[in-house]
Amino acid sequence: xxxxxxxxxxxxxxxxxxxxxxxxxxxxxxxxxxxxxxxxxxxxxxxxxxxxxxxxxxxxxxxxxxxxxxxxxxxxxxxxxxxxxxxxxxxxxxxxxxxxxxxxxxxxxxxxxxxxxxxxxxxxxxxxxxxxxxxxxxxxxxxxxxxxxxxxxxxxxxxxxxxxxxxxxxxxxxxxxxxxxxxxxxxxxxxxxxxxxxxxxxxxxxxxxxxxxxxxxxxxxxxxxxxxxxxxxxxxxxxxxxxxxxxxxxxxxxxxxxxxxxxxxxxxxxxxxxxxxxxxx
Amino acid sequence: xxxxxxxxxxxxxxxxxxxxxxxxxxxxxxxxxxxxxxxxxxxxxxxxxxxxxxxxxxxxxxxxxxxxxxxxxxxxxxxxxxxxxxxxxxxxxxxxxxxxxxxxxxxxxxxxxxxxxxxxxxxxxxxxxxxxxxxxxxxxxxxxxxxxxxxxxxxxxxxxxxxxxxxxxxxxxxxxxxxxxxxxxxxxxxxxxxxxxxxxxxxxxxxxxxxxxxxxxxxxxxxxxxxxxxxxxxxxxxxxxxxxxxxxxxxxxxxxxxxxxxxxxxxxxxxxxxxxxxxxx
Numbered sequence: 001x002x003x004x005x006x007x008x009x010x011x012x013x014x015x016x017x018x019x020x021x022x023x024x025x026x027x028x029x030x031x032x033x034x035x036x037x038x039x040x041x042x043x044x045x046x047x048x049x050x051x052x053x054x055x056x057x058x059x060x061x062x063x064x065x066x067x068x069x070x071x072x073x074x075x076x077x078x079x080x081x082x083x084x085x086x087x088x089x090x091x092x093x094x095x096x097x098x099x100x101x102x103x104x105x106x107x108x109x110x111x112x113x114x115x116x117x118x119x120x121x122x123x124x125x126x127x128x129x130x131x132x133x134x135x136x137x138x139x140x141x142x143x144x145x146x147x148x149x150x151x152x153x154x155x156x157x158x159x160x161x162x163x164x165x166x167x168x169x170x171x172x173x174x175x176x177x178x179x180x181x182x183x184x185x186x187x188x189x190x191x192x193x194x195x196x197x198x199x200x201x202x203x204x205x206x207x208x209x210x211x212x213x214x215x216x217x218x219x220x221x222x223x224x225x226x227x228x229x230x231x232x233x234x235x236x237x238x239x240x241x242x243x244x245x246x247x248x249x250x251x252x253x254x255x256x257x258x259x260x261x262x263x264x265x266x267x268x269x270x271x272x273x274x275x276x277x278x279x280x281x
Numbered sequence: 282x283x284x285x286x287x288x289x290x291x292x293x294x295x296x297x298x299x300x301x302x303x304x305x306x307x308x309x310x311x312x313x314x315x316x317x318x319x320x321x322x323x324x325x326x327x328x329x330x331x332x333x334x335x336x337x338x339x340x341x342x343x344x345x346x347x348x349x350x351x352x353x354x355x356x357x358x359x360x361x362x363x364x365x366x367x368x369x370x371x372x373x374x375x376x377x378x379x380x381x382x383x384x385x386x387x388x389x390x391x392x393x394x395x396x397x398x399x400x401x402x403x404x405x406x407x408x409x410x411x412x413x414x415x416x417x418x419x420x421x422x423x424x425x426x427x428x429x430x431x432x433x434x435x436x437x438x439x440x441x442x443x444x445x446x447x448x449x450x451x452x453x454x455x456x457x458x459x460x461x462x463x464x465x466x467x468x469x470x471x472x473x474x475x476x477x478x479x480x481x482x483x484x485x486x487x488x489x490x491x492x493x494x495x496x497x498x499x500x501x502x503x504x505x506x507x508x509x510x511x512x513x514x515x516x517x518x519x520x521x522x523x524x525x526x527x528x529x530x531x532x533x534x535x536x537x538x539x540x541x542x543x544x545x546x547x548x549x550x551x552x553x554x555x556x557x558x559x560x561x562x
Contacts, residue, residue, distance in 0.1 A: 114511040148429045152492050152509040186397070188439055188442065209432075214496075
């Protein structure tokens, strides 16, 4: 695929056009000159893995990520075994799709469990166990630190520092980290941790922190420019750390999901060009 | 005031019974054997400062804190001057009331401003400027790191580490920090930072992180036991750091505000005895 060279690093994370099928999302990328896509397992399963692979290949797109594995915090052996099995399948799918990484949302506290330290310990163990399997299939796991608003129910991995503590004992080509603007923008230690991440950065995702938060905080995300994040600063940090990969726009937002996907993609390209690209080197 | 010695460190933060006047809250403390109160400036202003002082003294209560000063992040000189003037008044009021500390909620990003680093820098400058005034009046400022969900619009001070970085260059008896369970429970660096805080801990506040969050995230707080916080662990950390002061129960919650205040106080005492006190030494 050839196109506007300014868009060479732009990727559409499929969640931004949640209602679109894989075929529709791929077609949208092609028509808007977006050379990469971040796929989600559920719509990929609906479309079929082999058909997805072919759709993406025929459109000449890169797969910047597969979203997502994770939910690794079960305290019971059966829950842990189920999580390992599901994540091995996700790794296989990522390999099949040629995805640059498999994003892991690690999971929250088990129901009724308040032992955050132990939960985080189990999470790190399971990631260590998965890293070998991922390395054998040449898939890179991308640990996603999540904003602390999600710590209880979605992701006990809360900071880039913590993600790097988990990743660093493991091979860098098997385990990296996600720098997602929404999740890390508030971190007082951001400069130091992005620099520390260096070649561990497996994905840079952009979406904005908006206020007031909607009733469902999971959907409290905006396109770059709609909220409080300083994308210029973050882009400089990520670039200085050596990241030269794709930049995914991943926005969960009920209004954006309800809008015409073509308008969403056009606006996403405009925001990328004006607010994200200028700080990337 | 004499009473159940097990309640010797318990304090009612007035926000937990938001609809009660100072007189009603003081009376509630007396009837439930709660020996300390955390006052808020707005109801104190309604009751009158001198009358509040007398009500509290007559009931034999300690004032564990005055809430709150802060909102120090204005970028314009007029906004900064207004914030300084208001905080000096708050310091005077805290001195008049004999409050153990003045809690500071530092404020969010100014409207339309995305420069979090500069905003945090201004915040630290203003606190440094206020510290002298506070020291002269023998009032201790208590910097409250706030959960990152509030970073954009309420408090750019996001972690205990960051609060200690601001506080440590200043006199320990003039500037301390608040350990509020709701704000710090998720922090992967909690053990180390509470230990580092040591004698800087000016207040230990307890309330629980509940899910799902209500539409107004500010009111997403529960009594200890209603959410995900491990109060046993946090109490041990705070005690090991040397904190022997009052423990304030501060819960913003629409249902609790609508309930009979006497039932709220009775339940608060029960939760304190069963979930908070056992880990305090």
